[in-house]
Amino acid sequence: MAEEDDRGADIMAAADYALACSGTVTSELAVQGTPFLVGYRTGWITWTLARYFLFKPNHITLLNIAADDSDIAPEFIQTELKATALAAEAQAMLADDGRREAQISAQNKALSRMGERDEVAAEIAAKTILGVISDRRLEQSPA
Structure with missing residues (x-):
């Protein structure tokens, strides 16, 4: 891992909570044991095409998808993405140690489903995405 990657990992590990965009950063935060919202x-x-023609996801965050579409990390997507909603969720999480610990525990379980914790987050993400695509193809193929 490059030096700048080490600093990023250290910062993530030191954080009490994080606000993240969807992507491999969510796996990186989970590996560091940091609860987050997305x-x-x-x-x-793009949203309309993806939502109505390609797939209809229950979640967009890889960790939530890997956990059988559980709500491990709260997601604020499209019209739900408002500063007041993000602030309220972050304040609620920071005020509740038990809730943060529950999210960390759920993140660890999802990471176990996704693969080894020593893997690079991008590798974990790629394997999980390929698995989801493969599963959906099997579901859609004629019997």
Whole structure:
């Protein structure tokens, strides 16, 4: 791991809570044992095409998908992504040690499902995405 990667990992590990965009950063935060929420917004055309023609996900965060679509990390997507909602969720999480510990525990379980904790987050993400695609293809193939 490069030196700048080590600093990023150290910062993530030292954080009490994080606000993240969807992507491999969520796996990196989980590996460091840091609870987080996810905010994500894309262009409305992209969202509409993805949502109605490609797939209809219950979640967009890899960790939530890997945990059988559980709500491990709160997600604020598209119109739900508002500063007041993010602030309220972060304040609630920071005020509740038990809730933070429960999220960390759930993150660890999801990481176990995704693969080895020593793997690079991008590798974990790629394996999980390929698994989800493979599972969906099997579900859609004629019997």
